[in-house]
Amino acid sequence: MKKVSLTDLEIFLMIARHLNLSRASVELGITPSALSHALRGIETRLGLRLFNRTTRSVALTEAGRRLLSRIEPAFQEIDDAMEDLNHLRARPTxxxxxxxxxxxxxxxxxxxxxxxxxxxxxxxxxxxxxxxxxxxxxxxxxxxxxxxxxxxxxxxxxxxxPPMRSVVVGTPSFFEKYSIPRHPRDLLGLPCIRHRFPSGVVYRWEFNKDGEKLDTQVNGPLMLGDVGLMIEAALHHAGLAYVFEHMVSEHLAAGRLIQVLGDWCPAYPxxxxxxxxxxxxxxxxxxxxxxxxxxxx
Missing domain, CATH: 3.40.190.10 (Periplasmic binding protein-like II)
Structure with missing residues (x-):
C-alpha cells in the first residue's frame, strides 16, 4: 500500500460527511471533477474501494465505514486543538x-x-x-x-x-359564512388550511385546555408547506389557519383576522x-x- 497523506484523509472525511461530491467539493474549494480524480487516487493507493458511487448516490463501503470510525475522532481532536487557539484571538473570525x-x-x-x-x-x-x-x-x-x-x-x-403561542385564525368574511368553532371537534366541519412538513407528515393541530390534550387531524381542500403562505391564504378567506400568534399579531390588531379557540391554545416553550x-x-x-x-x- 502506497502512502496516504493527511490531505487524502481530509478529502475522504469530507466526502464521507456529505456523501455528495458536489457539496464536498464546495467545502474543499475544488471542482467536483478534481475531487472525483483525487478520490480515485486515494482508493488506488489504498488498494480498496471506500465508496460505492452511482450517478445519483454516494455510499460508504465496509472499508470506508471502518476508516471513518477510526479517523473522525482524531480529526475532531485536531479541530478542537485548533479552536483552543481561538481563545487567544481578540475577536471571532x-x-x-x-x-x-x-x-x-x-x-x-x-x-x-x-x-x-x-x-x-x-x-x-x-x-x-x-x-x-x-x-x-x-x-x-x-x-x-x-x-x-x-x-x-x-x-x-x-x-x-420568548415563549410561543399558536392560534387558529380566519377572516371576518369567513365567519359570515361559517359558524365560530367552540371546541376543537367543531373544526371537523370547517375548511382548514393544512400544513405538510418536508418529511411528508401532515401536521395535526394541537390543543390543550385544563390538562386535556387533543391532536386534531383537520380537513380542508388546501394544503401548504409554508406558514407564511398559510397566513396569506387565510387572509384570502381560503379557510382557517393554525399559525404562530406572533406572525399574525398585526392582522389580529387590525381586525383582518379573528382568533378562535383561544382557551384551547396556551403558551408553550x-x-x-x-x-x-x-x-x-x-x-x-x-x-x-x-x-x-x-x-x-
Missing amino acids: GNLRISCGRASTRMVLLPIIARYLELYPEVSVEVVDNDALIDVVSGGFDAGVRLGERVEVDMVAIPIG GFYLYYPSRRQLPAALRAFVELVQISGK
Whole structure:
C-alpha cells in the first residue's frame, strides 16, 4: 500500500460527511471533477474501494465505514486543538452556518444575526432556512434553531426568543359564512388550511385546555408547506389557519383576522438554539451563543 497523506484523509472525511461530491467539493474549494480524480487516487493507493458511487448516490463501503470510525475522532481532536487557539484571538473570525426553519428565521433569528454581524464584522454567517429536521452535524452546520420539543437529547440547547403561542385564525368574511368553532371537534366541519412538513407528515393541530390534550387531524381542500403562505391564504378567506400568534399579531390588531379557540391554545416553550456538546466551541459560535444568552435576559 502506497502512502496516504493527511490531505487524502481530509478529502475522504469530507466526502464521507456529505456523501455528495458536489457539496464536498464546495467545502474543499475544488471542482467536483478534481475531487472525483483525487478520490480515485486515494482508493488506488489504498488498494480498496471506500465508496460505492452511482450517478445519483454516494455510499460508504465496509472499508470506508471502518476508516471513518477510526479517523473522525482524531480529526475532531485536531479541530478542537485548533479552536483552543481561538481563545487567544481578540475577536471571532471565520464562518458560522446555522440551520433554521423559515418561521423561526423571521421571528427570532434575523434580529440577533443583524446585531451579531454589527459586533463581529469579521465573521460570515450563512442561514439555511429549511423546515425539515436537519442533522446539524452531518449537514456541516455549527448550530440550529428548533422548537424545544424537537431538539435531540444529546445537544446543548438554550432558549432563543420568548415563549410561543399558536392560534387558529380566519377572516371576518369567513365567519359570515361559517359558524365560530367552540371546541376543537367543531373544526371537523370547517375548511382548514393544512400544513405538510418536508418529511411528508401532515401536521395535526394541537390543543390543550385544563390538562386535556387533543391532536386534531383537520380537513380542508388546501394544503401548504409554508406558514407564511398559510397566513396569506387565510387572509384570502381560503379557510382557517393554525399559525404562530406572533406572525399574525398585526392582522389580529387590525381586525383582518379573528382568533378562535383561544382557551384551547396556551403558551408553550419557544425556539431554542442548539449545537453539539464539545469541550471547546469555535470562537464564532461561542460569541453567537453569548449574544443569544444576553438577548434573552
